[in-house]
Every structure is written in C-alpha cells, then in structure tokens.
Amino acid sequence: MKITLFAASALALFAICASVSGQSQAPAPTPDKKQRQQSAATKSAADQTQTAKSTADREQKEGERRFFENCGRCHNPPESISPIEVNAVLQHMRVRAMLSAEDEKLIRKYLAP
Amino acid sequence: MVVLCTAAGLRAQTNAPILSGGVQFLSSTVGGNTFFQPAIAPVLVVPLGEHWLVESRADLRGFISHENGSTGPYSGQFIASLEYLQLDYIANAHVTVTVGRFLTPFNIYDERFTPFWIRDLQDAPIIFPIGTRTTGSNNGLMFRGVIAARKAWEVNYTAYFSVLSTTENLQSGRTAGGRMGVFFPLAGAEVGVSYQRFLQDVNYNSVGTYFTWQPPPIPLDIRSEYAHSPAGQGYWLEAAYHFSKSRGDTSWLGRLQGVARVQQFFKGTPTPGADLPLVDVNRFDFGLNYYLPHDVRVNGSYGRQYSSAGNANVWEAQISYRFLFPALPGVFK
Numbered sequence: 001m002k003i004t005l006f007a008a009s010a011l012a013l014f015a016i017c018a019s020v021s022g023q024s025q026a027p028a029p030t031p032d033k034k035q036r037q038q039s040a041a042t043k044s045a046a047d048q049t050q051t052a053k054s055t056a057d058r059e060q061k062e063g064e065r066r067f068f069e070n071c072g073r074c075h076n077p078p079e080s081i082s083p084i085e086v087n088a089v090l091q092h093m094r095v096r097a098m099l100s101a102e103d104e105k106l107i108r109k110y111l112a113p
Numbered sequence: 114m115v116v117l118c119t120a121a122g123l124r125a126q127t128n129a130p131i132l133s134g135g136v137q138f139l140s141s142t143v144g145g146n147t148f149f150q151p152a153i154a155p156v157l158v159v160p161l162g163e164h165w166l167v168e169s170r171a172d173l174r175g176f177i178s179h180e181n182g183s184t185g186p187y188s189g190q191f192i193a194s195l196e197y198l199q200l201d202y203i204a205n206a207h208v209t210v211t212v213g214r215f216l217t218p219f220n221i222y223d224e225r226f227t228p229f230w231i232r233d234l235q236d237a238p239i240i241f242p243i244g245t246r247t248t249g250s251n252n253g254l255m256f257r258g259v260i261a262a263r264k265a266w267e268v269n270y271t272a273y274f275s276v277l278s279t280t281e282n283l284q285s286g287r288t289a290g291g292r293m294g295v296f297f298p299l300a301g302a303e304v305g306v307s308y309q310r311f312l313q314d315v316n317y318n319s320v321g322t323y324f325t326w327q328p329p330p331i332p333l334d335i336r337s338e339y340a341h342s343p344a345g346q347g348y349w350l351e352a353a354y355h356f357s358k359s360r361g362d363t364s365w366l367g368r369l370q371g372v373a374r375v376q377q378f379f380k381g382t383p384t385p386g387a388d389l390p391l392v393d394v395n396r397f398d399f400g401l402n403y404y405l406p407h408d409v410r411v412n413g414s415y416g417r418q419y420s421s422a423g424n425a426n427v428w429e430a431q432i433s434y435r436f437l438f439p440a441l442p443g444v445f446k
Contacts, residue, residue, distance in 0.1 A: 068360050073303070073334075079408050084129045085131050092156075095209055100262065101206060
C-alpha cells in the first residue's frame with residue numbers, strides 16, 4: 001500500500017514538474033523555424049535601417065532646401081561646421097532670419113548630419 | 114547616473130558658444146584718392162539654454178590713406194565700433210524679445226548685408242543712412258518674429274524703440290519704428306515696408322520699402338530698396354548671378370559671381386547729421402566675386418558716380434575670410 005502511494009505521489013510530482021516546465025519554456029524551435037525567425041529579424045532590422053536612412057536623406061534634402069530658401073537669401077553655406085558649433089549658429093540665425101523651430105531642426109540635419 | 118551624465122553632456126554641447134566673423138583687406142580708389150581698410154569683425158554667440166541668447170558683433174578697422182588726399186606719405190587711424198550686443202529671449206515662433214544694442218531694422222541692408230564677408234559690393238548704398246540714424250545701431254528694446262506662416266507665405270515683423278546715447282562707440286538715436294515683410298518661400302520673393310520716427314532734435318519720419326527675389330531654379334539674387342526722408346530719397350537695385358546651373362555649385366565656374374547695381378539719390382532739405390549727399394547722385398557698379406575654398410573670397414568692382422559736385426570713378430578690391438570656431442575649445446565637447 002505504502003509502495004503504491006509512494007509511486008502515485010512520485011508520478012503526480014513528475015507530472016506537475018513536467019507541466020510547469022512546459023509552461024515556462026517554449027518548445028525548442030526546429031532548425032528551419034529558427035532560421036526563418038533569424039532571417040525575418042535580419043530583414044526587419046535591414047528594413048528599419050533603410051527606412052531610417054531614407055528618412056534622414058529626405059530630411060537632409062529638405063534641410064538643404066530650407067537653407068537656400070531662408071539663409072541663402074543673404075549668404076552661401078559655410079564650408080564646414082562641426083556639431084558642437086551648429087546649435088549656436090542656428091540659434092543666431094533663428095533670431096536674425098526668423099527661422100521656425102522646424103526650419104532650425106531640418107537645417108541642422110543639412111549642416112551637421 | 115548614466116542618464117544624468119548623458120543629459121549634462123548634451124546640455125553642455127548645445128550651449129557651446131562660438132566665435133565667428135570675418136577678416137578683410139579692402140583697397141578703394143575714389144576719384145583718384147586711394148585708401149586701405151584692413152578690418153576684423155568678430156561675432157560672438159553665446160546660447161544660454163533653449164530660449165536665451167547673447168549675440169555681439171564688433172568692427173575693428175584701420176583706415177590708411179595719403180595725408181594729402183592722393184599724394185604724400187600714408188597715415189592711418191584706428192576705428193572701433195560695437196555694432197550689436199544684445200540679449201535675446203526666443204519666446205516662441207511669433208515673438209523674440211531683444212534688449213541691448215541691435216542693428217536698426219529699417220529695410221534690409223543694415224541687418225542682412227553689412228557684414229563685409231556677405232555683401233556683394235563693398236560700398237553701402239547711398240540711401241543707407243535713411244532710417245538708420247545715427248550709426249546703424251540702436252540701444253533699446255525690440256520685438257520681432259513671424260506673425261503667421263503657411264506653406265506659400267509668411268508674414269514677419271520687427272518693432273523697436275531706442276534711447277539717445279552719446280557714449281563713444283555706443284552712439285544711438287532716440288527713435289521708434291518697425292518693419293513688416295511678406296515672404297513667399299515657393300517663389301523665393303519677399304516684399305516689405307519700414308518706418309522710423311526720429312525723436313530727437315528735429316522730429317521727422319523715414320519710410321522705406323524693399324523687395325528681394327531669388328527665383329528658385331536659378332542662382333540669381335535680385336534685391337532692391339527705396340527710402341524716403343526729408344533729407345532726400347532714393348533707391349538701389351542690385352542683381353547678382355552665380356555662373357552655374359544651380360545654387361551651391363562648387364565647380365570652378367560656379368564659384369564665380371557677377372554683380373551689378375544701379376542707384377539714384379534725389380536731395381531733399383539739408384538736415385544736420387543726416388549723412389546724405391547735398392546734391393542729386395546717380396551711380397552704377399559692376400563687380401566680380403570669387404568664392405575660394407575655405408570660406409575665402411576675393412572680389413573687385415568698378416563704379417561710376419555722377420553728380421553736380423563732380424563725377425568720379427570708384428575702384429575696389431577686397432579679400433576676405435569668414436571664420437567660425439568654438440569660443441571655448443576644450444570646455445564644451
């Protein structure tokens with residue numbers, strides 16, 4: 001009787017442990033599925049990078065247009081400008097040329113991308 | 114901790130002050146008299162966060178000429194002036210409040226084209242003193258901004274008053290005035306009107322209007338001003354063309370710019386301190402600017418002036434360099 005009860009308890013404990021283990025860990029993917037997931041993740045990252053690059057290019061192009069539209073009314077673009085200088089330059093021109101905050105943001109992307 | 118350090122770093126970087134401006138050597142021959150003007154014009158810009166800004170520009174120059182006009186040994190004098198030193202509060206897109214010494218916002222020449230590394234022809238227009246008495250700078254309070262902006266148009270304004278100052282290098286007249294302009298970005302055109310009331314000694318009004326046009330597909334700049342005061346009235350019209358198909362072209366030919374300007378002045382009632390000719394004057398100028406790499410520019414121009422006081426040829430040649438660097442290198446990284 002004792003042996004039967006012990007065996008039943010052991011089986012029940014094993015069943016509970018197996019069940020909990022099954023809940024906490026997803027079944028290991030097959031090699032095909034894993035490759036597909038990796039491939040999808042890589043593609044998604046590449047798409048995101050491409051989208052970010054095309055957005056940055058578009059904003060830079062728009063920044064160039066706004067530079068010539070606003071700042072270019074008086075002077076040529078500086079030959080080079082470092083990221084550390086660009087904020088002061090744009091604040092200066094925001095007052096002088098009455099640039100909007102959006103103009104300032106886009107021209108910054110053109111001058112110091 | 115990392116976030117705080119990063120935020121502090123970014124804050125420090127965005128507040129980095131800059132030292133900019135230009136250096137020049139200008140040679141002028143007016144009616145046979147030659148003089149030279151070496152000059153440096155430093156511009157200091159100190160951002161104080163997102164909304165506050167301190168800006169300053171000075172002009173330090175030598176004036177070297179023959180002691181007897183066109184003969185005798187050369188002698189020189191040193192001239193220094195503070196063109197602006199202002200504190201700006203950028204409240205929003207519609208209002209910026211400026212207090213201190215600022216360039217007089219009458220028409221466009223004073224605010225936009227007085228830097229010698231920017232202007233296309235080195236001589237200021239004959240009507241420049243109209244609306245900019247007494248020195249082209251005012252000590253006082255100014256409001257400026259954009260009233261309304263749409264994709265196709267934008268209305269901007271300035272309004273100011275200034276107090277009398279006779280302090281050396283800080284002279285200013287007691288005046289009040291303003292300017293309103295409409296900018297059409299798609300057409301690259303702007304028109305505007307200006308008004309100033311001179312409020313000391315003899316009170317009088319100056320009015321002006323201006324027009325600029327940069328047809329977007331062509332690297333052509335057309336600018337013009339008209340101004341009227343009791344001491345006289347006149348206009349100037351200037352066209353500048355880069356020999357290229359588009360703006361920003363850095364080919365050797367695209368760096369070359371041809372400039373032409375015509376102007377006429379008609380005398381009014383002689384007014385002490387107006388700094389205007391006492392006779393009618395007609396003048397034309399032609400010039401060439403070449404924009405070398407590293408923000409160096411060389412230019413030369415020829416002008417002919419006609420007046421009852423005598424006609425004169427005006428020859429000018431200049432080399433200038435525009436500089437820009439952090440004012441406190443090493444402090445802000």
